[in-house]
Amino acid sequence: MAVILLTLAAGWQRACAAEDVNANAGEVLMTERLRDGMRGALRNSPWKLIVLPGTESRSKASVVLPDGRTDIPLMLIEVFLRTQEHDPHAVIECKRIAGSDTHLCREYVVEGMDRFVREKYGENHAIGFMVGYVLSGSPSESADGVNAYLRRVSRSDCLAPSDISDGTWQSLHARSKPSMPIRLHHAFLGFAGTSASRT
Template sequence: MPLLAPDAPIGLPAFALSDDQIATVVDLISQGCSAARSNLHAGMLEVPITIVVRKAMRRVKRTLGLTNLQIRGEVELEDMSTNDPTLLGRIDITLQFLHQFGDEDAYVAVECKRVHASEPGLNTRYVTEGVDRFVTSRYAAGHEWGFMLGYVLALPASDVVKAVDSRVRKAYGESAGLVPETPHALSLAVLEGALLQGGSHTIRLKHILVDMLPAAKVSSDQLSAP
């Protein structure tokens, strides 16, 4: 179980994360999704699933006694360099560690998407409406790390990994490919790839796939909904 030091890391930039902090994010996500699964029902879309997951993550955080980070709900992102009222987007889940407090641009971004072994539309949106938002700097501009959370609605997860890996390599190059890492005990897979953000900055993206299929099966019509 990853443990956090009581104080902010000395000299660590606000956009950076230590190995312990990365492990803590993976642990909170994996435990939170596992705890949330019993509260899901067939046909739930991404937004209500994510609300249940966020609440479960907060409960896990309290149980672990982690007081030097906060888990926030959906966050609206604005371009502060202009007076344009258009939003850059809404990140599903964000976390802030103690060394990031006070800087609205410093956070841990977690974008959530449903994926399915035999539903190419969902797996495509994981890339075009998820991964791409990190590449284009809509999310986590200048950050060292971003996180994608895949709600796996049908096994095997390896089919999802193959589909997503093929799409990200084709769209963003070989370095973006999903490299397997040791999975969390409560995850199906943990993978990592490197993306070129804004044409010059490298951001590493951690992909966490979790089993989120409730007891009742989800219909094809419900899966095709955004």
């Protein structure tokens, strides 16, 4: 987990060096730049992690046609060599966010977090990852905005600060398999030179 969160942070730092990455850029461009930045950060790293392109995914083995598209799937070389498992070993879902924008906070939950909760992503995973591109305000204001939405819809699976990496949050969610909850790690990433820079 820590390796993935550290790679996200290093990748975002590299991504923000690109002239076209700012709060007005589209989510797809931000994700492409983040993916490239993560690959660059891993180039001289001892971590054996492969950052795959966004890919269609099948939520369950019984699903024949892809029913989702993961933003940033990750493969751990050691896991692949040991198991020959071709599905991603970790999934990162990316969304635009601003704590003051109730629509974006709702989308972060419904079109992001809930894809893991409903097992559309990471059905066999106990851990998933979310990235929030902070368009305005601070990362902590974005986490507060997501929590405000969750409380408004009477959900108790709120975000709490994580002790794994500074500036990250985590949440725990029950899923349809009672014995298989999922813990999501959230990184809210701001843009260099704005009030939304990473904290």
